[in-house]
Amino acid sequence: MTALYRAIGLMSGTSMDGIDLALIKTDGEQVVERIAAGSQNYSDAFRARLKQGLVDARGMTQRDERSGILKQLEHDLTLLHAVAVQDFLFTHGLSADDVDVIGFHGQTVLHRPDDALTVQIGDGALLAQEAGIDVVYDMRAEDMHYGGQGAPLIPAYHAALAHNLEQKPNMPVVFVNIGGISNLTYVDETGKLAAFDSGPGNMLVDQWMELHAQGSFDAGGALALRGTVNSDLAAHYLSNAFFSGNQRRSLDRGDFSVPSLGAVSLEDGARTLAYVAAASILQSASHLPQKPCSYVVSGGGRKNAAIMAELTALAQAEGAVVIDADTAGLDGDSMEAEAWGYLAVRSLKGLPLTYPSTTGCDRPVSGGVLVKA
Ligand SMILES: Nc1ncnc2c1ncn2[C@@H]1O[C@H](COP(=O)(O)OP(=O)(O)OP(=O)(O)O)[C@@H](O)[C@H]1O
Ligand SMILES: CC(=O)N[C@H]1[C@@H]2OC[C@@H](O2)[C@@H](O)[C@@H]1O[C@H](C)C(=O)O
Structure with missing residues (x-):
């Protein structure tokens, strides 16, 4: 052993x-x-x-x-x-x-x-x-x-988790991390990996709340659930060149900026940015090798009910299910921290942390x- x-x-x-x-x-x-x-x-x-x-x-x-x-x-x-x-x-x-x-x-x-x-x-x-x-x-x-x-570096860990899951979700499965920025990892039946950052996660919602002196995040998505999606504002974000390019990308916090104060109401802004967080994932997933059948969601964004409702509806329209990582027997709050422990051990052993299919590097x-x- x-x-x-x-x-x-x-x-x-x-x-x-x-x-x-x-x-x-x-x-x-x-x-x-x-x-x-x-x-x-x-x-x-x-x-x-x-x-x-x-x-x-x-x-x-x-x-x-x-x-x-x-x-x-x-x-x-x-x-x-x-x-x-x-x-x-x-x-x-x-x-x-x-x-x-x-x-x-x-x-x-x-x-x-x-x-x-x-x-x-x-x-x-x-x-x-x-x-x-x-x-x-x-x-x-x-x-x-x-x-x-x-970035992202977590895919090597997602691959290990996919191997260890007691109840296998329908494959191909996509692990989605909705943090400040969202990233996703695709794993299919053969173990094939594909990964990239998928768009803004909670970052815009958080900045929108701060702009209105409403704390640092929309707890439970409560404000967003009282608003409606402003389609022009959503289209502004979703037409960003990041989504149309088929090249692999990673994101910086500065790549998307929060709407200006007064652009829409507080509630509609929160809802629209929650929708953008969800729609970004589906839009980016269209660059994957095959349509995913399951999305396993981790990160703080899974606690925003508006993000989860939008994501569930959009995934369902593509025939896929959305599963909270905790329901899949994982820990949606600590997956990135676990990954950094895992990657440290891989580093000690000289094993690859990244692959051409995860970050676009030339070789593992x-x-x-x-x-x-
Ligand atoms: N109860 C909650 N309700 C709604 N949103 C929440 C809740 N708890 C956390 N969040 C959101 O999740 C965010 C934190 O998520 P997480 O810790 O996954 O991000 P991170 O690890 O900092 O980001 P990244 O994955 O981009 O590095 C918060 O900023 C907030 O927007
Ligand atoms: C440069 C950087 O810190 N990127 C983070 C960020 O937060 C989420 C997304 O953007 C991801 O690419 C990455 O973190 C995760 C943990 C990763 O590298 O897998």
Whole structure:
């Protein structure tokens, strides 16, 4: 039997709502045992600093530049991750010795695939020192050296999950992650993979709520459920060149912008942007090798009832079903964190993290930087 590693994955996603953590036991191949998961929310003040970090990152041309607040932000973000790991270990009665490796995503502050530039802030050496656990970080860069988009990286993990599912959904299945940005992974009966970012997820809804001083997200999709879809506004987003091009793409937070205040009512805006989140997935899925029969949905967007209702209706019209990842026996909140633990183990073993069919790289590529504790 191949060696199993205990890996913690840490994800701070494009929504910038906090840190997701997960502990898995894996061989980095087909064995995945999900052990524990948790999360640590960012304070409003820290979120505001992250947003400033995105602004300060806009002019970057080198991935190791840390202008404006970025240097201090990277330091503080790393310490928040270290504290999150310590809390997580304490909560689960574990110590650093119980964990072989941490997979550390960091925070994406800039993603410009056309310029082969992707920047995740996060100091792997500092985290390894603070946590007393080996860390693998910076997992996107190597893919870009080989012509890849640097995202999405979760497909290798989706493939392992598809292999492990107790109740197989009708194939081909598409794993959809509705985070700030949405991405999808297609897996068919033969194990064939295809993946790409599929469009804006919750990001526009969140920005719309913030613009109206209504908090940072539409809880349950309650506001959206009171509104109606504005077809002109929806068409404006769905006619974006991103959807028509058949080339593989990944997205940056800055690629779509929120409607201006007053463009539509608060409720109609929330509904329209929820519809856009759902319709983007179906529109992008039209570039897949075959029509999917099932969509397994993870990420915070599955908690927005308007997004889920729109997605279910659109998928049904194509003869497909939508399944919440939790219903499929998975954990829709911690899948990305689990994936980062899984990818860290693959990195340790020199196995590919990405493939030509997932990021468009020239050949299967491993990656990540290892720092020993
Ligand atoms: N109860 C809820 N009701 C509605 N929406 C929710 C709820 N909980 C979370 N969300 C949405 O999900 C978002 C967070 O999702 P998630 O944690 O999957 O994103 P992420 O990991 O930051 O993003 P990405 O996958 O793009 O990296 C929130 O910003 C919010 O829009
Ligand atoms: C550059 C970057 O951080 N991209 C994220 C983002 O958030 C969702 C989508 O865009 C995806 O491409 C990716 O994250 C996931 C976890 C991934 O790489 O698989």
